[in-house]
Amino acid sequence: MPEAALPSGYILSFDYGLKRIGVAVGQATTGTATPLETVRHGREPDWDAIGRLLRDWRPALALVGLPLGADGEETTMSRAARRFGAALGDRFAVAVEFIDERLTSHAASARFVEQRASGALRRKDADRIDAIAAQIMLENYLHARK
Numbered sequence: 182m183p184e185a186a187l188p189s190g191y192i193l194s195f196d197y198g199l200k201r202i203g204v205a206v207g208q209a210t211t212g213t214a215t216p217l218e219t220v221r222h223g224r225e226p227d228w229d230a231i232g233r234l235l236r237d238w239r240p241a242l243a244l245v246g247l248p249l250g251a252d253g254e255e256t257t258m259s260r261a262a263r264r265f266g267a268a269l270g271d272r273f274a275v276a277v278e279f280i281d282e283r284l285t286s287h288a289a290s291a292r293f294v295e296q297r298a299s300g301a302l303r304r305k306d307a308d309r310i311d312a313i314a315a316q317i318m319l320e321n322y323l324h325a326r327k
Contacts (some may be wrong), residue, residue, distance in 0.1 A: 186202070188241035188276070193217075193234060194319035195245045195269070196282065196311050198263040202226055203311025207319045211326065214319035216312035226265065228272065231294055234271050243275045246282030246318045282318050 188209065196203035202222050207214030217234065221227045235243075245266035248258040253284040263279065 183290055184258060190241035191238045192242045192244055192319060192322075193238055193240040194315040194322070195243060195265070196315040196318060197245060197258075197265050198311060199258075199261070200326065201205060201311045202231075202265075203309075203313070203315040204231075204234055205312055205315035205319050206240070207316075209323060209326075212323050214316045214318040215324065216309060217313045226268075232249060232271070232273065235275060240275060243269055243273075243277045244319060244322055245269065245279050246315070247279045259302075278322075280318055280322050282314070 190208065192204040192207050192209070192214075194214065196205075200222055202220040204217045204220060205214050206217050213287065218230075220230045220234075225303070245262055247262050248256060250256050250259075266277045266279060269275065
């Protein structure tokens with residue numbers, strides 16, 4: 182079965198975590214993604230910061246990563262990510278899709294190390310790993326649908 186058509190316009194990608202939520206932006210036209218920022222997540226996600234990003238970028242789609250288990254099974258974290266995605270869609274009236282994010286954290290850590298070695302990032306930028314994970318997730322999504 183062919184993949185659904187890519188939305189036109191921007192896509193915001195969210196790497197959901199209990200302490201931080203990484204956010205990246207991309208678009209189908211260019212097939213590229215860029216890490217934006219990391220949003221705090223305490224008792225609740227920082228809905229004000231998320232709302233600002235949604236207003237600034239006006240995405241056609243919000244992509245939320247699902248941290249599935251090794252065999253693709255749902256986990257406590259993937260269920261929490263699904264609740265976050267549902268709240269995101271309800272709160273901001275944005276279309277939400279979910280994507281398997283297994284291994285993106287490892288890839289993000291490796292990419293961070295490469296960028297540190299090149300001088301593009303410094304140790305103090307370590308909180309950007311979550312935004313880089315959101316970027317990788319979005320790149321995977323875009324490439325899978327080309």
